Amino acid sequence: MIQVSESERDFRGPLILGACYFCTSHVASLQQPGKPSVFSDDEYADLDWDNLGFSIKPADYMYTMKCSKHENFKQGQLSRYANIELSPSAAVLNYGQGVYEGTKAYRTEDGRILLFRPDLNASRMKIGAERMCMPSPSVDQFVDAVKQIALANKRWVPPPGKGTLYIRPLLIGSGPVLGLGPAPEYTFLAYASPVGNYFKEGSAPLNLYIEEEFVRAAPGGAGGVKAMSNYAPVLKALIRAKSRGFSDVLYLDSVNRKNVEEVSSCNIFVVKGNVISTPATNGTILEGITRRSVIEIARDYGYQVEERVIPVDELINADQVFCTGTAVVVAPVGSITYQNKRVEFKTGSRSVYQELYSTLVGIQTGVIEDKKGWTVEV
Secondary structure: OOOOOHHHHHOOOOEEOOOOOOOHHHHHHHHOOOOOOOOOOOOOOOOOHHHOOOOOOOOOEEEEEEEEOOOOOOOOEEEEOOOEEOOOOEHHHHHOOEEEOOEEEEEOOOOOEEEEOHHHHHHHHHHHHHHOOOOOOOHHHHHHHHHHHHHHOHHHOOOOOOOEEEEEEEEEEOOEOOOOOOOOEEEEEEEEEEEOOOOOOOOOOEEEEEEOOOOOOOOOOOOOOOEHHHOHHHHHHHHHHHHOOOOEEEEEOOOOOOEEEEEOOEEEEEEEOOEEEEEOOOOOOOOOHHHHHHHHHHHHOOOEEEEEOOEHHHHHHOOEEEEEEOOOEEEEEEEEEEOOEEEEOOOOOOOHHHHHHHHHHHHHOOOOOOOOOOEEEO
């Protein structure tokens, strides 16, 4: 557990990357169970837990780890959440050399803190880092960092049923470059924020708009990894769709503009009878961890799950549609609009998405026994 002085508790000054304003004993104390803490196990941060939404509310601590090109990451350190200092010529600022992840910590009814499949986030970051010519933390280093962030920020984990602690690991080219090339130095960061529902609709069905002008990713690009540079380009289409009253944008393939690919920040599933289909991850679609978990749960329930090309015309005959992602969890789609035609889908308590959502969240929050070994207790 972490003990901080009054002055440390109020500190919000700048942080120079690689420097930690706390001695290593803070890290050591975090890793030793049974140490006294300034925060009791039943104490929460002073927040309106019933109205969290999905916006940044920085938790107390962040984690930093650095390495040079052609080297491996070493032991990282916890410090108070604060601004960081970067060279104006940092590769991440000039050329977008960076990847990120998103995972969550869940509070159970009996007070435990659980993580959900953080090893898969670690593996996905390694794949993304390789694509972006970056060294990456080992799986063990990544998982340990996430554990430390969750434990250090325990009071920011919402009460059961009120939300989750969203943990955002980043891997950036922090070293300076001028010509196009990999950075000479890299920084791994992780910070956290309590969150509620991702969409302003809450748990209400989403209304998606199929984008025909812009594409999210192209074959041979970086659409299949969680590169930072994948996300800003979707903002124009997203803002335009929201101004027209839609929840989010559903993108088509860049080659034929005929096949469903992905929503701005989540994967999509189409239900017809006992068959659940989702676009195959072929390099332009992110391999979502929630996507992978929902596929396994659906097959356990006897559904036939197909990962394949899905022509946009199939949506007309679909019974149900839903989205999956760490932030959105499992969200029902009420309608999709394409070429000025709106198609509506079944939603409600007896829908497929609800069955899958209940099981997934039950495992994540400890309500349902985890027989798959997906959860990690902090």
